[in-house]
Amino acid sequence: MGNLWIALVLGVVFGFLLNKAGLTHYYKIVNVFRLTDMAVLKFMMSGLAVAMVGLYAMRGLGWIEFPAIPATYIVGNLVGGLIFGVGMALAGYCPGTCVAGAGEGRLDYLIPGILGFIAGAAAFGLTYESVFPQISRLAAYGNVTLGQLWNVNSWLLVTVFALMSLILFYLIDHGLIRKDPMAVTK
């Protein structure tokens, strides 16, 4: 299947970029939560802004159709995010950065990290039927976009997001960032 070659190539570029952005380091992930190194936020928001503009433009031109929009069910999305943040601040990685970090020779990512993900995946799959249907029914809005939900033009939202990102980047790069109390020892 040609599609799998695409997955392989895109995966390689994805892992490459995670490494070059420094996100395969424990300190880069944790320090975004300490508000002393905002590389993770800059990486995520620039990626989002570029992809948003490109996707909505390509759809506007009729070149692509959107895949299924990830479902919104407020309680589950939020609670999942809340638990996720704890794991990320503890371990210093998320699923993608753990795999990319394993590739650069980090054995703590490759062995206990990946085994942890497999264990968590098994636990989720085995408890899925008693957990997921309930939580995904709470405050559920289905596969909608913000534009559909609020009934506003998506381009307005894309523009607002891009502008917000630029302002935030400017502020971060011009002093709106905490001094790292550990910087002396680094």
Next chain:
Amino acid sequence: MNRIRQLFAQELWSPYLAGGLLGVVGLLAVGLSNHLLGASGGFENLAGILGKAVAPASFNNVYFNYVMPAEITWNVILLVGIFFGGMLAALTAGTLRWRSMPDKQWTEVFGSSRAKRWGIAFLGGAVLQYAAGIAGGCTSGLAISGGMLLAPAAFLFIAGMFASGILTAWVIYRARY
């Protein structure tokens, strides 16, 4: 040409450059395969494959048969790619080497015990993956891939992730926060 070679040899890129290019990768995934990038999905497929080999009866359920089937999917191949992409990037900068502990900041806070690091690495991974299951994706599959489509789910997830990440880091670091 020389400048490109220099850029590749550089260990850290501007997060704006790397992030912007990630956006292009996200676009290409949709444009070329009508797929969303996502790292946690592949782990569900892998867990199904391993689980069916070890305990076929328990893993013979709706989830591993239909929702996230126990097979080599697009997402599993993506994970393989991410692994080699990380390796390639480290090779170009000369930072590829086997090591069993993360950077100095970890040791300063948690000490140099490898058992402690590996225990937390395992636990953290399990928590992350279970949470991604509940939320409907992880940093790549929901935050970035959902956010780029303007899915409200992505922004709820990001808000939750930063709120509890900041709190957790504050608890761990206390005086050094």
